[in-house]
Amino acid sequence: MANNPLASRKPVAPQQHPGMMHARIWQQVQQTPPDDLAQKTAQTGFVTPILGALAGDPNVTRKDVIKAAADAVGSGKVPATQAVAFISQMPTDPTKIQAWLKGLYGANFSALVHLKAAAMRQAPAQPQMNEVQQ
Amino acid sequence: MSGAMTGGVDASIPLQAGKGVQQPNPLQQIGQFAQTANALNDLKLFPLRQQQVQQQVQGGQLGLTNATNAAVYQGLLPLTLDKNKPITHDSLSTWLANLESAGIPTHNIVNMLANSPQGDGPEFDAIWRGRIAAGSQTDAAQALGAVTPHAGSVDVGPAIQPTLTAPAGATNPGAVTPVGGAFVKGVGPQYVNTGGGNVPTNNGQPTGVAIPNEPSPADRNQLVQVWNPQKKAFDYYPRVGVAPMVNGAGQSVNGLPASGRIQPPAVQPGASGPSPDVQAPATPLAGGAAATSPLGSQQEAEAAVQHLGAARERANNYQSAIFPIEGALTSLEGADTGKGGEVLNGIRSYLGDTPLKLFNFMLPSSLSDQQRRQAFDEAQKYTTGMAIGGPGGARSDAGNAASIAANPNVHISNAAALAVTKSILAQRRMDQTGTLAFNNSGLPANQYDRFMNTWQTQQDPRAFAIDKMTPEDRAALVKSFGGPKTAAYQKFKASVQSAINAGVIPNPSGAAQ
DSSP states (O other): OTTOTTOSSOOOOOOOOHHHHHHHHHHHHHHSOHHHHHHHHHHHHHHHHHHHHHHTOTTOOHHHHHHHHHHHHHTTSSOHHHHHHHHHTSOSSGGGHHHHHHHHHHHHHHHHHHHHHHHHHHSOOOOOHHHHHO | OOTTEETTEETTHHHHTTTTOOOOOHHHHHHHHHHHHHHHHHHHHOTHHHHHHHHHHHHHHHHHHHHHHHHHHHHHGGGGSOTTSOOOHHHHHHHHHHHHHTTOOOHHHHHHHHHSOOOSSHHHHHHHHHHHHHHTOSSHHHHHHHTSOEEEEEEOSSSEEEEEEOOTTSSSTTOEEESSSOEEOSSOOSEEEOSSSEEEEETTEEOBOOOSSOOOHHHHTTEEEEEETTTTEEEEEESBSSOOBBOTTSOBSSSSOSSSOOOOOOOOTTSSSOOGGGSOOOEEOTTSOEESOBTTHHHHHHHHHHHHHHHHHHHHTHHHHHHHHHHHHHHHHHOOOSTTHHHHHHHHHHHHTSGGGGGGGGSOOSSOHHHHHHHHHHHHHHHHHHHHHSTTTTTOHHHHHHHHHHSOOTTSOHHHHHHHHHHHHHHHHHHHHHHHHHHHHTOOGGGHHHHHHHHHHTOOGGGGGGGGSOHHHHHHHHHHHTSTTSHHHHHHHHHHHHHHHHTSSOOTTOOOO
């Protein structure tokens, strides 16, 4: 049926709701061990503006991305293994690099918000005024 | 069947009378049945009514999304309080996390950020200040006002000075800037604001360097006029940065050159003052020398950043803006509008439901009458939607009436309504294409206005509605260019290509972009 050229409408894969990305990231953050939250927040917070600067450049090249990854490793904020994994996922087609970076940028910023929100929820509650008075 | 029911009559009804049980009102039941039957017939006759209901639901969803976004932006307002503390990814994500943990969904704002990626810096700061200022407003007119300088006037003694007040989203919100340079007559204030800086005065006497010779009218536009009460004449000062102060030997004492090109004051990191992002773009002067900051250039750069923020907001809402325009266009093509149109459609409505239908042939139409009646109703709905979405349309009754008069509607002739709607569609598409073109240019935000000035000049707006023209209209248009080698034709062709590349009009070849 899928290859029937006479079919009036070819089957189309259902599009993912834009909110699903946030839901998945929220789920991943919930599964993150509490001890790792601070480290992941620091890493994501460091990487996100760099991704934003790269993704905002319409003429971004593979060389730019590799240089940014190398700089991040050099600064000691990102482990070399992660940088290598990041570079290995980069599309070979230069016209697809910006879209790929844009997707990563959105996902990282969303993760940053959820990581910080999770850390806020885990922080010890501040004593309320009435508790202090008691 | 129960024995209590005989011949379709509930025998227990008389027993229940007076026992506090409400009897079913047969007239009411008949009325409800008639309403249901009418609604079903209505749906059969006018299937597009279902679409209208869907649109109302979508409209409700859009309203809910806007309200949620406004709540997030209002929660982000504290970020804009300190203009010396730039908004960064870190600070923005912290405040969004605050809101998220308070149960306010922030994913729409995160999506918006993901659509226009940037690194940390003055541009990111300026754009988000503008977005927060505009987005936190619930009224569309106030939202526009938040990112647009407000015109006004200031009494500076003997004269009234036209001014612009920087909007809430600017790096210097509330700052008042004279329009067109200072023109202060008589004993002025201690400092004369020139827009680009201050000319220091001492008891009304300017202490900067006056241009000795009377400048030409053209050069006057580059200078600031300050009234000299002793000379009973105007002195002219360079219209840039802070005017130089010189000692008796004619040497500068404040680090600024006593003559020639004057550099704007250097901005120290962390110091209060304009961010490098909103510093003016270099502009060549008439004489060939380059000035880095002519009068108002700071405001120009700030305005460009704010305008870009507003344009990107519009671009984010492109589909919801374009939907009623496209709908109005389709409906207007089949509707009898103009004088008598409403009466005609009233008659059609009556004839369609009565035996007088026999006289239907007397009415002019190529579509069936009910289709035209439906098209009229739809056109009325869409054009009203466009009027509500227009400037001031949602603010008050008077604003709405003015917006209806200024937009296409079913009370003007069909040809005029179609032409105006196509024109609005073309303008909105061109606006979207321009914003996308700037995004792809890679230029900094402070260049937006200058880029757009040039870009707009290079476009032919008619190209952005070419898909809505009839083949005859297209042929007439191409003929009017005078041939394919003319500049007008090439301009039109380039605009069509821009529109196709941006995806605002379909590719005639059907190829995906």
